[in-house]
Amino acid sequence: IDLSADLFGQSLQSPLLNASGVHCQTKEELNDLANTSNLGAMVTKSATLQAREGNPNPRYHDLANGSINSMGLPNLGYDFYLDYVLEDQQKPTILSVAALSAADAITLLKKLQASDYQGPTELNLSCPNIVGEPQLAYDFEATDQVLSEVFSFYTKPLGVKLPPYFDLVHFDQIAKVLNKYPLTHVNTINSVGNGLWVDVEKEQVVTKAKGGFGGLGGAMVLPTALANVRALRQRLNPSIKVLGTGGVTTGADVFAHILCGADLVSVGTQVMKEGLGVYDRLAAELKEIMAAKGYQTLDDFRGQLKEL
Numbered sequence: 001i002d003l004s005a006d007l008f009g010q011s012l013q014s015p016l017l018n019a020s021g022v023h024c025q026t027k028e029e030l031n032d033l034a035n036t037s038n039l040g041a042m043v044t045k046s047a048t049l050q051a052r053e054g055n056p057n058p059r060y061h062d063l064a065n066g067s068i069n070s071m072g073l074p075n076l077g078y079d080f081y082l083d084y085v086l087e088d089q090q091k092p093t094i095l096s097v098a099a100l101s102a103a104d105a106i107t108l109l110k111k112l113q114a115s116d117y118q119g120p121t122e123l124n125l126s127c128p129n130i131v132g133e134p135q136l137a138y139d140f141e142a143t144d145q146v147l148s149e150v151f152s153f154y155t156k157p158l159g160v161k162l163p164p165y166f167d168l169v170h171f172d173q174i175a176k177v178l179n180k181y182p183l184t185h186v187n188t189i190n191s192v193g194n195g196l197w198v199d200v201e202k203e204q205v206v207t208k209a210k211g212g213f214g215g216l217g218g219a220m221v222l223p224t225a226l227a228n229v230r231a232l233r234q235r236l237n238p239s240i241k242v243l244g245t246g247g248v249t250t251g252a253d254v255f256a257h258i259l260c261g262a263d264l265v266s267v268g269t270q271v272m273k274e275g276l277g278v279y280d281r282l283a284a285e286l287k288e289i290m291a292a293k294g295y296q297t298l299d300d301f302r303g304q305l306k307e308l
């Protein structure tokens with residue numbers, strides 16, 4: 001059984017990545033990822049021009065069926081992560097970047113264009129937890145404008161991290177915008193924004209910022225994640241890869257993401273629950289399923305979801 005996958009020309013031992021934001025903010029965390037078996041590639045915490053503290057604690061809360069977070073984009077800043085990805089990597093690495101405004105995104109990507117970094121970058125258009133800021137990718141016109149300006153100067157590998165969409169017309173609209181640009185990939189989904197969890201015993205919310213509203217992850221978002229992977233795979237140019245993120249807790253979930261068309265699959269909440277050993281378990285479970293079904297490679301079943 002062969003789990004090998006491709007990351008923009010780099011061969012990976014497995015299709016599994018960490019979800020940006022989980023265990024990837026500090027040098028120690030990034031080094032842990034670099035030494036994690038069955039993790040095929042890694043993504044950094046989204047970097048902003050300046051380092052950020054993020055939202056006040058509590059800002060992450062584990063739930064029986066997933067998680068809620070309002071981290072608020074805490075990160076060590078663009079320069080730190082650029083230095084990190086410029087070092088030679090033990091494991092293929094995607095640099096994630098974010099901005100609090102379209103202008104900042106342009107500034108950051110102009111610096112990246114001028115840098116020595118030639119590797120893959122993912123522009124996060126979907127952070128749901130910046131107080132007062134909308135998730136850019138829910139504004140199709142604004143997204144088109146930003147990408148149009150970015151690709152007027154940016155010539156290196158670039159993908160985008162998308163929020164979940166919930167209307168087939170929205171899948172059509174975002175795909176129409178994205179297909180205009182030479183993107184390496186889309187990563188779908190980011191957390192389901194602005195959920196709310198209530199601690200009934202204490203009669204209060206569980207995270208501090210935004211009155212307790214935060215991004216949802218884990219098992220509860222799997223159906224939404226699979227729908228977004230499938231819908232975007234069906235609509236995007238074949239040249240644009242799809243990284244599936246959201247709701248993965250078992251090898252069967254990884255299999256389902258790939259069956260819906262995912263080229264690679266990221267895991268977030270389950271790493272918070274189980275630790276980095278989760279990747280060994282997911283790889284083993286995926287191999288078992290493939291063996292039982294007579295599949296040798298991921299290409300044998302990728303995108304082959306059957307309709308009734």
Ligand SMILES: O=C(O)c1[nH]c(=O)[nH]c(=O)c1I
Pocket residue numbers: 021046069070071072073074098124126127128129130190191215
């Ligand atoms: O609050 C965060 O830092 C955060 N949390 C998320 O769930 N997704 C994101 O893209 C980000 I930038």
